[in-house]
Amino acid sequence: MMQTRILIIEDHVLVREAMALTLAQVGEGVYCEQATNATDALALLEANPNCDLLVVDLMLPEINGFSLLGIIAKRFPDVPALVVSALDDRESVHRAMKAGASGFVSKASSSNTLVEAVRTILAGGVFTPEATTGPDGGNRSRRASQAFAERFQLTAAQGRVLELVAQGKSNRDIAEFLGLSEGTVKVHVSAILRSLGVTSRAQALLMMTRAGLRV
Template sequence: MIQEPVTVSTGQVGSVLIVDDHPLYGDALGAALRNEYPGCRIETAQSLRAALKALDDGFRPDLVMFDLKLPDVRGISGFLSLRERMPDLPILVISSLTSTDVVHALMDKGAAGFLPKDACSDVLRKVVGSIVAGERYVPTAYQKAEDTLPSEGAGTGTKLDELTPQQQKIMRLICSGKANKQIAYELCLAEATVKAHITALLRRLGVQNRTQAAMMMESSLAAGQTTDPDALAFLTH
């Protein structure tokens, strides 16, 4: 749990749009905000499309609280779409995706702040007030150091670029949530062949499973570490 001190802000929160596909978590966020800001209008959306529709229908919240993993979008592309639609709207990203590279990419692209989903409610309420008052917030653990040492993920872009063309195609389908049978169908391969390719690409990337491979892809793309066109499609589609 994040337990670092946060200065209490005088920023007032009149309305918030919560974009998260888990209703229980969204309800918990709303309850925490109403407790801190009585009368605050809370609107929820469980997809990027629903969030954009709420904005198109005229809702102008003081703040958007945005999860990166939604049914209709993955990675930071959803954040970028929302940012492009409403460039002056502060967006606090709250996500279980806690790669430092992704956090840095979000802040560089104009996010008002980032909180991991395990942040305590007290920190959440105070950070929201600070952001509405015009401040930006990133937990200390995710801030850029003045003297940057090589990160644990350094070189992951090179690893991804070294995948064979077939492995890159399979990697894209893994990132889009396809099962082995679906990948085999789309690429006209035997399922056993797909499994062999996945085993080989996991070994080449130095990861244990498909989820870790997808996370490596997302972190590498957010940090701009790969120029492979197939890989770049992951964050842009």
């Protein structure tokens, strides 16, 4: 039986394990390896470049998913990559595909969508579901986040930072992803907390949850 090697690159262990279980449904002979960051993933590929598919999160520590896609495209051009991310707005989808991804799946999607995407890419196709790339940007959650930010008169930059805070990202992670200094991110976070009338990130997340946002 021919084995299909899939490398999952995701820093949250529960998400990694859940994806590995889901990808077992792709077919017989599927073997999933796991890496918590880009450095570990690249080391695994250097040791054995015979990989059928990479499943990449965008918000990775140290080297983010966008940068990793660029590195993969140059060093391992024959290895396709599927992005699975909570950052599923049109800009992020476009940027990921431009960086070399062969497909994009929102973390809000069903497991069936993930399986379909993997099968499509393994067959040599490209997967960009209408729900992600359609006229609406395909993401009600994104619009809800923007409405929440506008409600508390947050700037566009503060709204973007708040989305990443809601995903549990540290100031350093947010700074690397948005191309800002860590000090600037701290200023944004402090301003956000003041605008929301809270004193901690946990309280801010609770407010977002009560407002019906996906956190």
